[in-house]
Amino acid sequence: VSTGRVGCARESAAPVLFLAAGVALLAGGCSGESSIVSPKGPAARSVAGIWWPMLAVATAVFVFVTGMLLLAAARGRRRTEEQARTPALWGEPFIVIAGVLISGAILVGFFVFSLGRMQALADGGRKTKLTVSVIGHDWWWEVRYPNGAVSANEIHIPAGVKVQLALSTDDVIHSFWVPTLGPKTDMIPGQHNTMWLQASEPGVYRGQCAEFCGLQHANMIIRVVADAPADFDRWVAAQAEPAGPSDEVGRRIFETQTCAGCHRVRGTAAQGAVGPDLTHFAGRATLGAGVLPTSPDNLRRWIADPQGVKPGATMPPTTLSADQLNALVAYLEGLR
Amino acid sequence: MTTLAPDIEHLEEQWHEPPGLGSFLTTVDHKRIGKRYLYTGLLFLVVGGVESLVMRVQLAHSNLHVLDPETYNQLFSMHGVTMMFLFATPVLSGFGNYLVPLMIGARDMAFPRLNAFGYWVFLGAGVFFHSSFLVHRLPDAGWFNYTPLSDSVYSAGPNIDFYALGLIFVGISTTAGSINFIVTILKTRAPGMSLDRMPIFVWGELAMALTVVFALPALTLANVMLELERRAGFHFFAPASGGQPLLWQHLFWIFGHPEVYLVVLPALGIASAIIPTMCRRPMIGYTYIVLAEMAIALLGFGVWVHHMFATGLPTIGLSFISLTSFLIVIPSGVQIFAWLATMWAGKPVLRTPMLFILGFIVLFVIGGLSGPMLAAVPLDQQVTDTYFVVAHFHYVLVGGAMFPIFAGIYFWAPKMTGRLLHEGWGKVSFWLMFIGFNALFFPMHILGLRGQPRRTYTYQAGLGWDFLNLLETIGAFILALGILITFVNWIWSTKRGQPAGHDPWGGDTLEWATTSPPAEYNFEAIPTVRSREPMWDQPELGPHGQPVEAGGRGLGGGHNTLCTSLLEAEPEVVVPMPHESPWPLLLTIALGGIFLGLLIRSWLFWTVAAIAAVVSVAGWFWPRGETQET
Numbered sequence: 001v002s003t004g005r006v007g008c009a010r011e012s013a014a015p016v017l018f019l020a021a022g023v024a025l026l027a028g029g030c031s032g033e034s035s036i037v038s039p040k041g042p043a044a045r046s047v048a049g050i051w052w053p054m055l056a057v058a059t060a061v062f063v064f065v066t067g068m069l070l071l072a073a074a075r076g077r078r079r080t081e082e083q084a085r086t087p088a089l090w091g092e093p094f095i096v097i098a099g100v101l102i103s104g105a106i107l108v109g110f111f112v113f114s115l116g117r118m119q120a121l122a123d124g125g126r127k128t129k130l131t132v133s134v135i136g137h138d139w140w141w142e143v144r145y146p147n148g149a150v151s152a153n154e155i156h157i158p159a160g161v162k163v164q165l166a167l168s169t170d171d172v173i174h175s176f177w178v179p180t181l182g183p184k185t186d187m188i189p190g191q192h193n194t195m196w197l198q199a200s201e202p203g204v205y206r207g208q209c210a211e212f213c214g215l216q217h218a219n220m221i222i223r224v225v226a227d228a229p230a231d232f233d234r235w236v237a238a239q240a241e242p243a244g245p246s247d248e249v250g251r252r253i254f255e256t257q258t259c260a261g262c263h264r265v266r267g268t269a270a271q272g273a274v275g276p277d278l279t280h281f282a283g284r285a286t287l288g289a290g291v292l293p294t295s296p297d298n299l300r301r302w303i304a305d306p307q308g309v310k311p312g313a314t315m316p317p318t319t320l321s322a323d324q325l326n327a328l329v330a331y332l333e334g335l336r
Numbered sequence: 337m338t339t340l341a342p343d344i345e346h347l348e349e350q351w352h353e354p355p356g357l358g359s360f361l362t363t364v365d366h367k368r369i370g371k372r373y374l375y376t377g378l379l380f381l382v383v384g385g386v387e388s389l390v391m392r393v394q395l396a397h398s399n400l401h402v403l404d405p406e407t408y409n410q411l412f413s414m415h416g417v418t419m420m421f422l423f424a425t426p427v428l429s430g431f432g433n434y435l436v437p438l439m440i441g442a443r444d445m446a447f448p449r450l451n452a453f454g455y456w457v458f459l460g461a462g463v464f465f466h467s468s469f470l471v472h473r474l475p476d477a478g479w480f481n482y483t484p485l486s487d488s489v490y491s492a493g494p495n496i497d498f499y500a501l502g503l504i505f506v507g508i509s510t511t512a513g514s515i516n517f518i519v520t521i522l523k524t525r526a527p528g529m530s531l532d533r534m535p536i537f538v539w540g541e542l543a544m545a546l547t548v549v550f551a552l553p554a555l556t557l558a559n560v561m562l563e564l565e566r567r568a569g570f571h572f573f574a575p576a577s578g579g580q581p582l583l584w585q586h587l588f589w590i591f592g593h594p595e596v597y598l599v600v601l602p603a604l605g606i607a608s609a610i611i612p613t614m615c616r617r618p619m620i621g622y623t624y625i626v627l628a629e630m631a632i633a634l635l636g637f638g639v640w641v642h643h644m645f646a647t648g649l650p651t652i653g654l655s656f657i658s659l660t661s662f663l664i665v666i667p668s669g670v671q672i673f674a675w676l677a678t679m680w681a682g683k684p685v686l687r688t689p690m691l692f693i694l695g696f697i698v699l700f701v702i703g704g705l706s707g708p709m710l711a712a713v714p715l716d717q718q719v720t721d722t723y724f725v726v727a728h729f730h731y732v733l734v735g736g737a738m739f740p741i742f743a744g745i746y747f748w749a750p751k752m753t754g755r756l757l758h759e760g761w762g763k764v765s766f767w768l769m770f771i772g773f774n775a776l777f778f779p780m781h782i783l784g785l786r787g788q789p790r791r792t793y794t795y796q797a798g799l800g801w802d803f804l805n806l807l808e809t810i811g812a813f814i815l816a817l818g819i820l821i822t823f824v825n826w827i828w829s830t831k832r833g834q835p836a837g838h839d840p841w842g843g844d845t846l847e848w849a850t851t852s853p854p855a856e857y858n859f860e861a862i863p864t865v866r867s868r869e870p871m872w873d874q875p876e877l878g879p880h881g882q883p884v885e886a887g888g889r890g891l892g893g894g895h896n897t898l899c900t901s902l903l904e905a906e907p908e909v910v911v912p913m914p915h916e917s918p919w920p921l922l923l924t925i926a927l928g929g930i931f932l933g934l935l936i937r938s939w940l941f942w943t944v945a946a947i948a949a950v951v952s953v954a955g956w957f958w959p960r961g962e963t964q965e966t
Contacts, residue, residue: 035785047714058705062702072680076615080683084615084616084682088620099672100666100670103665103669111711113712118655121714173484183718189575190580191575210646211721212790214485218792311404
């Protein structure tokens with residue numbers, strides 16, 4: 001299982017102080033793997049197509065205004081008080097032409113342009129074959145497929161295919177956002193929001209909750225895994241199955257200790273419905289909604305002291321012996 | 337002048353407030369109150385600034401543990417509340433309080449006791465908010481305080497009660513102050529100062545006051561509803577009982593976006609006051625600037641949904657708000673081009689106030705250029721709730737309001753203290769602030785594009801966010817140092833600065849036709865205005881206003897000011913002005929008791945306080961055999 005590298009390919013070293021330098025940096029290509037200007041799907045590509053022309057025009061306006069400002073300051077040194085007092089008949093026409101007519105034309109132009117893209121993005125979700133439910137929780141993501149498969153903090157989708165997301169929340173407002181794939185949509189209690197998601201190529205795309213949702217808003221990370229369509233079909237079929245055989249001692253600990261009060265492992269006595277469904281836990285790359293990569297050591301740390309790893313998380317600490325903890329970890333690692 | 341002497345003596349005697357604690361607590365002098373707003377507001381700038389520095393330390397690198405998540409959430413919530421309600425709005429009210437009567441040739445604000453009341457309530461609300469520090473229960477759901485995160489299910493402690501009650505409390509101050517501004521500006525201008533001769537700064541304060549009167553009720557209403565839901569079992573926002581979380585967002589932003597403009601409008605007014613003086617010529621495009629200010633105030637009520645583009649509203653609704661959000665850039669642009677034209681046609685003198693104005697224009701343009709990007713619906717849906725938005729509104733609010741405020745300090749503090757601030761240190765302060773500001777906020781654009789969400793107490797390593805975040809933290813400390821230098825400069829200059837004289841900059845408006853600092857009665861005689869730039873076109877105006885021989889109105893040397901007609905400022909009636917009064921402070925204390933009683937849920941406590949409030953109001957309006965206030 002890939003842990004999904006989510007870093008910037010090249011760390012920028014240029015100190016960025018002014019707009020020009022910023023533009024150079026953006027255009028330079030190092031925009032990070034979760035950058036909206038490195039689109040990996042058609043929706044994000046459409047939005048990046050609004051960003052670049054707006055940036056170009058904004059840069060031109062900035063150069064014009066600051067240029068005029070600096071020139072005015074510089075030539076002021078040579079001017080006399082009398083010159084300063086002479087009427088400037090060009091002044092008001094300049095204000096109307098630059099401030100109202102040209103600015104207005106540019107702004108209305110961008111309005112119409114962005115409106116077209118807004119409508120295209122909204123219409124894009126009309127014909128989708130697959131709908132996945134994503135439910136926000138404090139502070140993790142539940143993902144449900146039509147065939148009964150349930151996952152958490154990872155959405156598998158077939159690459160190159162539009163997938164409809166039905167977004168809802170179990171508690172407060174969250175917002176689903178994977179920058180490289182497209183715009184975000186809020187998950188609002190009592191409201192059914194939808195959006196569509198499409199990754200052009202197989203890969204792992206990082207996202208995280210974008211609406212402030214309390215203590216662990218910072219650690220509510222989602223990974224979208226785009227598989228080749230055939231791989232996706234196999235994955236989603238396997239995920240709908242009950243849990244396979246795993247460490248038996250660990251299973252009994254899971255079922256008899258506090259774990260089962262909150263977590264479900266389909267096909268066992270553990271039927272909790274508060275925390276993530278762990279039926280196929282071992283296939284997931286991260287723990288605690290992205291707070292740690294999955295590994296036996298991290299799993300031990302997480303189970304023993306979740307509040308140390310993710311202060312405020314709903315999961316309580318456990319008081320298991322070292323042997324019990326090892327068996328439990330072996331069990332979870334076996335839930336393929 | 338000798339013939340005037342008895343009148344002036346009479347004026348001195350009538351208007352003099354004796355030094356000492358008694359007059360400190362009962363003063364109604366708009367200049368003393370204005371300075372209090374300024375000093376208290378700047379104190380809250382320090383508080384909000386320290387909060388942001390602590391947050392910047394936490395964010396200097398990935399996975400730091402300087403702050404726990406709860407403390408971070410409290411700090412960013414209080415930072416927003418403090419900067420908007422306790423720094424920016426009061427400081428701009430402070431400039432307005434001090435300057436508006438001087439600029440329009442009046443002897444005080446129209447309602448001096450209401451003015452004192454506004455300040456005391458602001459101070460009381462500031463203390464109320466910050467008393468949450470004592471019990472470690474600061475508001476922690478952001479200044480936007482979305483439900484259901486802020487309802488009693490997800491936030492059971494008193495944190496949100498401090499927020500909701502505090503905002504209702506401070507809203508009383510802002511509303512009282514705004515009504516006072518509106519009446520003062522429309523009814524007490526010097527004779528001859530028709531609306532088209534009114535200084536643009538005064539237009540800015542008027543636009544702010546009108547915006548407050550129409551926008552603030554939405555916030556107060558929202559907070560009353562929230563408190564009813566939290567404490568009395570009402571159901572407005574919680575969906576489980578048929579409420580609608582988006583209702584809060586609508587109410588909050590119907591107030592919240594005009595709030596941004598009510599901070600920016602008077603700040604643009606400061607720029608429009610300083611630019612003609614420092615460019616040695618009348619402003620080009622006065623009418624366009626005034627129309628633009630009013631257009632912003634009006635259009636500002638039609639853009640609130642652009643804070644909600646990602647909430648799943650129908651696209652048809654989004655398209656209307658997208659259009660208004662694009663269009664509101666035009667009046668801002670008009671003002672910038674008017675300033676550019678004035679600078680180009682004039683002779684810019686690069687003293688410290690002008691330097692801050694130049695810096696302001698550069699920053700405000702950058703903020704204005706990222707504005708339309710957020711009006712474009714799909715682009716907004718990508719960058720909203722990221723650091724891109726944090727960058728945008730800090731360019732608009734810190735660049736667009738704090739830089740003019742600092743320009744205003746260098747420009748007008750000499751009027752208040754009689755001494756100029758140090759020019760060299762002023763320039764050092766400006767450059768540190770300008771460089772620090774850009775190092776702090778420019779990289780946030782890039783981090784937002786790279787996917788860093790706002791309101792997060794930490795971030796993971798390996799995302800390409802570390803370097804720019806470190807740069808921002810360094811920038812924050814440079815900015816803070818620049819601000820500190822101006823404060824030290826100001827304090828130093830009050831004793832040791834160069835004497836300013838009555839008109840150190842060769843200004844165009846009436847505040848320069850008074851001594852520095854002005855006498856308690858402002859003008860010995862109310863001047864008659866015949867020009868938009870009276871100080872430049874009316875040679876009879878001097879440090880004592882317009883002498884009676886030259887057409888000034890002494891009003892018999894009494895404790896009164898002149899009421900004039902709304903459009904043309906023709907004299908209507910001489911209005912007696914109230915003297916010092918203890919009731920504004922006593923009423924504030926009683927109101928504070930009511931809010932404290934509500935907070936600690938003590939029925940007895942708030943009933944007693946409510947009775948005290950009624951007694952205070954009765955005392956305020958008790959007939960005393962002389963007309964106290966019209």
